[in-house]
Amino acid sequence: xxxxxxxxxxxxxxLAGCSDKKDTGGGGQSNGDAxxxxxxxxxxxxxxxxxxxxxxxxxLPDNAQTLASGDxxxxxxxxxxxxxxxxxxxxxxxxxxxxxxxxxxxxxxFTPSYIELPPSQLASLGAPDPAILLDxxxxxxxxxxxxxxxxxxxxxxEGAKVLTEVTGSVxxxxxxxxFPKAPADQxxxxxxxxxxxxxxxxxxxxxxxxxxGATSSYDVTLDKYGEKVEITKP
Numbered sequence: 001x002x003x004x005x006x007x008x009x010x011x012x013x014x015l016a017g018c019s020d021k022k023d024t025g026g027g028g029q030s031n032g033d034a035x036x037x038x039x040x041x042x043x044x045x046x047x048x049x050x051x052x053x054x055x056x057x058x059x060l061p062d063n064a065q066t067l068a069s070g071d072x073x074x075x076x077x078x079x080x081x082x083x084x085x086x087x088x089x090x091x092x093x094x095x096x097x098x099x100x101x102x103x104x105x106x107x108x109x110f111t112p113s114y115i116e117l118p119p120s121q122l123a124s125l126g127a128p129d130p131a132i133l134l135d136x137x138x139x140x141x142x143x144x145x146x147x148x149x150x151x152x153x154x155x156x157x158e159g160a161k162v163l164t165e166v167t168g169s170v171x172x173x174x175x176x177x178x179f180p181k182a183p184a185d186q187x188x189x190x191x192x193x194x195x196x197x198x199x200x201x202x203x204x205x206x207x208x209x210x211x212x213g214a215t216s217s218y219d220v221t222l223d224k225y226g227e228k229v230e231i232t233k234p
Contacts, residue, residue: 034150034166038192040199042141044225045134050075052224053133053140061214062090067126067179072097073224074139079231080130088125098234099131105234114234123180126211138177140220143170148187156193163193163202170206179218182210200225
């Protein structure tokens with residue numbers, strides 16, 4: 001009987017040990033590992049000559065002026081060339097956009113040529129001056145080093161790539177460069193998917209009260225790092 005009790009105790013302890021290992025998550029990696037990974041990713045983007053960026057909004061309120069989507073190439077000139085879609089009272093407005101320095105030019109579906117838009121007008125629509133998307137202090141990478149409580153959640157496969165997921169919260173004040181209407185005092189739960197081998201941010205999802213009275217999400221994908229692109233005034 002004593003032997004059976006001893007054996008039972010060993011089994012219980014072994015199972016408890018296995019349970020402890022399962023609860024650690026993220027392969028036992030610490031917050032420091034997540035911070036180091038985010039730092040590497042920021043450096044890769046900050047050093048890249050250009051990045052192709054696609055942005056898509058979800059659960060946007062119909063009664064607000066919102067940034068619905070964007071698709072284009074940004075450089076550190078700073079400059080941007082691509083397409084932005086904003087929604088006003090639920091109706092989409094598409095525009096071909098070129099931003100060079102502090103000037104933004106847009107060609108709407110009902111205009112025969114590009115017209116200059118002040119960045120403040122874009123901000124009122126919930127859209128940034130797209131030339132700053134790669135700005136180290138105001139653009140996409142600005143949110144990475146200030147992410148609250150970052151953790152490595154695990155790995156996920158997308159096609160041939162195995163990506164590392166980092167979760168945490170982004171502060172609204174750090175989002176205002178790219179989402180002008182984001183409340184500064186709010187936290188936005190976020191997930192970043194990273195190619196560790198290339199040290200590249202592949203995608204991000206940021207969720208929160210971008211607009212009053214609604215919880216919306218933005219999905220962002222990044223690729224074509226470092227391609228030579230020349231963007232000039234249209």
